[in-house]
Amino acid sequence: MKIAVTSKGNNLDSEVDPRFGRAAYIIIVDTDTLEFEALDNSVNANSFKGAGIQAGAMVGEKKAEALLTGFCGPNAFKTLNAANVKVANNVTGTVKEAVQAFKDGKVTFADEANTDGHW
Amino acid sequence: MIISIASGKGGTGKTTIATNLAFALGENVQLLDCDVEEPNSHLFLKPEIKEEIPVIAPIPLIDEDKCTYCKKCMEICRFGAIAIVGETVLTFPELCHSCGGCIAVCPENAVSEMDRELGKIERGNLDLIEFISGRLKVGEVMAPPIIKDVRTYEKKDFINIVDAPPGTSCPVIASMKGADFILLVTEPTPFGLNDLKLAVEAVKILGIPHGLVINRAGIGNDDVKKYAEKENLPILMEIPFDRKIAETYSKGELVVRAMPEWKEKFLNLYNQIKELAGQRS
Numbered sequence: 007m008k009i010a011v012t013s014k015g016n017n018l019d020s021e022v023d024p025r026f027g028r029a030a031y032i033i034i035v036d037t038d039t040l041e042f043e044a045l046d047n048s049v050n051a052n053s054f055k056g057a058g059i060q061a062g063a064m065v066g067e068k069k070a071e072a073l074l075t076g077f078c079g080p081n082a083f084k085t086l087n088a089a090n091v092k093v094a095n096n097v098t099g100t101v102k103e104a105v106q107a108f109k110d111g112k113v114t115f116a117d118e119a120n121t122d123g124h125w
Numbered sequence: 126m127i128i129s130i131a132s133g134k135g136g137t138g139k140t141t142i143a144t145n146l147a148f149a150l151g152e153n154v155q156l157l158d159c160d161v162e163e164p165n166s167h168l169f170l171k172p173e174i175k176e177e178i179p180v181i182a183p184i185p186l187i188d189e190d191k192c193t194y195c196k197k198c199m200e201i202c203r204f205g206a207i208a209i210v211g212e213t214v215l216t217f218p219e220l221c222h223s224c225g226g227c228i229a230v231c232p233e234n235a236v237s238e239m240d241r242e243l244g245k246i247e248r249g250n251l252d253l254i255e256f257i258s259g260r261l262k263v264g265e266v267m268a269p270p271i272i273k274d275v276r277t278y279e280k281k282d283f284i285n286i287v288d289a290p291p292g293t294s295c296p297v298i299a300s301m302k303g304a305d306f307i308l309l310v311t312e313p314t315p316f317g318l319n320d321l322k323l324a325v326e327a328v329k330i331l332g333i334p335h336g337l338v339i340n341r342a343g344i345g346n347d348d349v350k351k352y353a354e355k356e357n358l359p360i361l362m363e364i365p366f367d368r369k370i371a372e373t374y375s376k377g378e379l380v381v382r383a384m385p386e387w388k389e390k391f392l393n394l395y396n397q398i399k400e401l402a403g404q405r406s
Contacts (some may be wrong), residue, residue: 053205055204056217059205059215059220066210066211067210069390081205081220084212085208088208088211089211112394
């Protein structure tokens, strides 16, 4: 199963980036093999507006089934929801730890955004 | 003549200056409240509002039957107002800047316009003072279209006083662009000075003659004056930090009305503005 984790760096030992739309990287990980692809999110991170929406569409495109991140705003949440990506907020630690927590069923999925949008 | 009253920092006295200047002039003048996120000039001028006009912006309406999910609309929108995920098209109307790009690029003619109300304009007058005020709907963020709408009421042969919002972002630029003079209002505190510098930088880019009013003179320090001197920024008026002025304001009354000796000072302020604005042409 593929999941997405926001990350401050480009590998599994990097720390989870608490931001979603403007995260440095979004890592797409196969939870079975731990094979991963680090997506450089700098275009969205520096975008004028709508970063969460664009990042959400990107995660959907990669067919990730879940997203592990710190905070997810309303527009990003709406986009991820449309892409059938489940969202777990308040995730901390390294990407690897986050993936393990997900596999152990220790993350809770949100049914709404957990932060306000930024204008 | 268009005079925009701006500040950088909020709460320095833009509305106090705008309303009192309009009232002191009394005729051939109109006050345009462009602080559309929190218009408050009407509280002091107390005009009779005679007309309300909705402000409408076009936003995209997507016909999903025609859409082939090619993403051209999503790619052209620099505000991220359209997202296509799989076979779902999402639009985010509050991010839309009504540029029409999505309509232009759609090869299937699947995008059309639909109206969205952003706010309203209120028009009225107090005797011979004309009054126009913009009001953004609660929850909306697109202030510039309303400001531009308010400013379509500017009259060439009138003295148009534009009460700008604080800050230096798009709504402020929309309130200053095309003005003949920008009157910057500050207070002599470190916060006032910091934000004044930002405002002066913006005004310089616009290349519009400008001058300064120091409100609550007597508090803080002399740094604003030193800065003004260094920048050749003329100080046109100082309003002292005075209990009676504060009380007048807190009751929603005009200083010029409660303390008639101020009328002359505001007329003098206008004469200085007229002279400085005229030097350009």
